[in-house]
Amino acid sequence: MRDNITKKYSNGEITVVWKPGLCIHSTNCWKGLGSVFKPNERPWVQMDGATSEQIMAQVEKCPSGALSYFRNDAEAAPEPTSTTPTVEVTFDGPLVITGDIVIKHQDGTEEIRKKTSLCRCGQSGKKPFCDGTHTKVGFKS
Numbered sequence: 001m002r003d004n005i006t007k008k009y010s011n012g013e014i015t016v017v018w019k020p021g022l023c024i025h026s027t028n029c030w031k032g033l034g035s036v037f038k039p040n041e042r043p044w045v046q047m048d049g050a051t052s053e054q055i056m057a058q059v060e061k062c063p064s065g066a067l068s069y070f071r072n073d074a075e076a077a078p079e080p081t082s083t084t085p086t087v088e089v090t091f092d093g094p095l096v097i098t099g100d101i102v103i104k105h106q107d108g109t110e111e112i113r114k115k116t117s118l119c120r121c122g123q124s125g126k127k128p129f130c131d132g133t134h135t136k137v138g139f140k141s
Contacts, residue, residue, distance in 0.1 A: 016068075024131055063094065065113050
């Protein structure tokens with residue numbers, strides 16, 4: 001099942017984690033750093049296409065949290081900090097929530113995310129989460 005897949009891509013310094021089940025196909029990744037994110041190639045993440053700093057900056061622009069990264073050197077990694085959730089109403093798109101988010105599912109399970117996008121158009125097949133359908137139905141805010 002695609003929702004539970006996790007793929008990792010490393011350049012030795014950082015590792016990019018991709019969870020396709022969370023992806024809303026915003027195209028931010030490949031439009032912003034096409035030398036690394038190449039959706040028509042396999043593997044689609046090519047870590048030698050940019051510096052670690054450029055890759056980290058682009059991954060942080062992922063609105064769904066489908067892309068994340070971590071530093072491979074545990075000593076270089078900063079201590080995780082707690083952040084207050086922030087809600088951004090995107091132009092003609094989802095609500096993007098960043099911060100420490102606890103999601104309580106209907107079945108009683110919980111998960112913690114640092115970023116997620118919630119549907120605003122009402123047409124998502126993954127409600128309450130955005131699946132990118134707003135672009136297909138011409139949602140305007």
